Amino acid sequence: MRLIQSMCTIAEYPQPSSDLSYGSSARPRLIKIAVVGASGVGKTALVVRFLTKRFIGDYERNAGNLYSRQIEIDGEMLAIQVQDTPGVQIHEHSLDCNEQLNRCIRWADAVVIVFSITDYKSYELLSLLHQHVRHLHPGNRVPVVVIANKADLLHVKEVEPQHGLQLANMLGCNFYEVSVSENYNDVFNAFHILCKEVSKQQITSTPEKRRTSLIPRPKSPNMQDLKRRFKQALSAKVRTVTSV
Numbered sequence: 001m002r003l004i005q006s007m008c009t010i011a012e013y014p015q016p017s018s019d020l021s022y023g024s025s026a027r028p029r030l031i032k033i034a035v036v037g038a039s040g041v042g043k044t045a046l047v048v049r050f051l052t053k054r055f056i057g058d059y060e061r062n063a064g065n066l067y068s069r070q071i072e073i074d075g076e077m078l079a080i081q082v083q084d085t086p087g088v089q090i091h092e093h094s095l096d097c098n099e100q101l102n103r104c105i106r107w108a109d110a111v112v113i114v115f116s117i118t119d120y121k122s123y124e125l126l127s128l129l130h131q132h133v134r135h136l137h138p139g140n141r142v143p144v145v146v147i148a149n150k151a152d153l154l155h156v157k158e159v160e161p162q163h164g165l166q167l168a169n170m171l172g173c174n175f176y177e178v179s180v181s182e183n184y185n186d187v188f189n190a191f192h193i194l195c196k197e198v199s200k201q202q203i204t205s206t207p208e209k210r211r212t213s214l215i216p217r218p219k220s221p222n223m224q225d226l227k228r229r230f231k232q233a234l235s236a237k238v239r240t241v242t243s244v
């Protein structure tokens with residue numbers, strides 16, 4: 001859902017380049033996170049809580065907003081962009097994903113899958129969404145975390161949080177049970193650990209990219225040929241001079 005209240009409290013960070021800015025202190029490294037899940041599970045509430053520390057319970061349907069914030073992780077300032085997405089639905093046993101959602105997932109360095117413990121259908125979407133993320137990032141271990149939201153509503157729960165944990169483990173994802181409405185620290189912790197994971201991946205994958213870009217280009221054979229001919233001509237001239 002989209003936040004009705006003005007988001008002017010959130011400082012929109014100017015779009016940094018997606019390149020890693022090693023050696024440049026001007027631009028913090030960028031981490032892009034997409035938040036996906038069924039409708040009404042609390043995706044917008046989660047993003048807003050992370051960004052502003054506040055829980056705002058009044059939203060209108062999400063049109064897919066992008067929010068930004070800078071956080072310091074291990075002494076480094078990082079620019080975090082969080083993409084809120086419209087709720088996903090199941091259509092004839094498969095995900096009903098539109099191109100907008102697919103673009104967000106492809107764009108992201110990490111994905112947060114949210115379900116609500118009060119909505120069994122949102123839990124059922126979990127494996128399908130995970131599969132979809134892997135499909136859109138083939139050969140790339142994009143970190144995915146699973147968040148079970150609305151932990152404050154235990155009296156109306158439809159999913160045992162334990163089941164969420166088991167499924168997340170099976171999928172190889174970190175799992176967090178949170179109440180966006182009641183607890184900021186758990187929300188921050190989930191994003192913080194995810195950012196750390198992405199940051200580590202970016203740092204370890206970059207030297208390889210940089211090395212390949214630093215492979216020296218082969219010297220032009222013409223240039224070498226010219227040098228050789230020049231040397232030959234020079235030594236012939238020296239011979240001629242000494243023989244005179």
Ligand SMILES: Nc1nc2c(ncn2[C@@H]2O[C@H](COP(=O)(O)OP(=O)(O)OP(=O)(O)O)[C@@H](O)[C@H]2O)c(=O)[nH]1
Binds near residue numbers: 038059060062150
């Ligand atoms: N009790 C409780 N309510 C919550 C919690 N998180 C979100 N909500 C409420 O759940 C409703 C849906 O929250 P949203 O953040 O709009 O959900 P969404 O996933 O963005 O929904 P869509 O935009 O339809 O995809 C709102 O009324 C929120 O106030 C929570 O932790 N506890």
